[in-house]
Structures are given as C-alpha cells and as structure tokens.
Amino acid sequence: MQMDLKNWEVTINQIVDEIKQEPPKSRNYKLLIAWRIKLGKAPTSLQPFQIDEIVREAQKRISR
Numbered sequence: 001m002q003m004d005l006k007n008w009e010v011t012i013n014q015i016v017d018e019i020k021q022e023p024p025k026s027r028n029y030k031l032l033i034a035w036r037i038k039l040g041k042a043p044t045s046l047q048p049f050q051i052d053e054i055v056r057e058a059q060k061r062i063s064r
Contacts (some may be wrong), residue, residue, distance in 0.1 A: 008054050011039070015058040030057070 039051045
C-alpha cells in the first residue's frame with residue numbers, strides 16, 4: 001500500500017530545499033538521516049516504510 005505523497009508535499013519540498021542549500025560535497029545525506037529521525041518522532045510518528053517513501057521522493061527531486 002503506497003501512501004499519498006501529496007499530503008507530504010510541504011515536507012518533501014523542505015527536505016529538498018535544505019539539501020540543495022548545502023555545498024555539493026557535503027551532501028552526504030546527513031540531512032536525510034536527520035529528517036528520517038524527525039519524521040519518526042511525534043507528532044508525525046511515521047512508520048519506517050512511510051519515511052522511506054518520503055525520503056525516496058525527496059532524493060528523486062534532488063537528482064533532477
């Protein structure tokens with residue numbers, strides 16, 4: 001079951017913006033790890049598979 005990423009558009013854009021602000025050499029995805037932790041905590045308390053979908057979508061947008 002795939003989640004509706006439209007509901008997470010603001011969060012995905014926030015992740016992408018933060019990563020794009022970093023110099024390319026330091027884009028070692030520390031920010032993605034930080035976002036994974038943040039999304040796993042309250043108030044979102046997402047399941048790991050949901051976090052994976054959001055992070056995967058952000059990564060697709062970064063590589064465009």
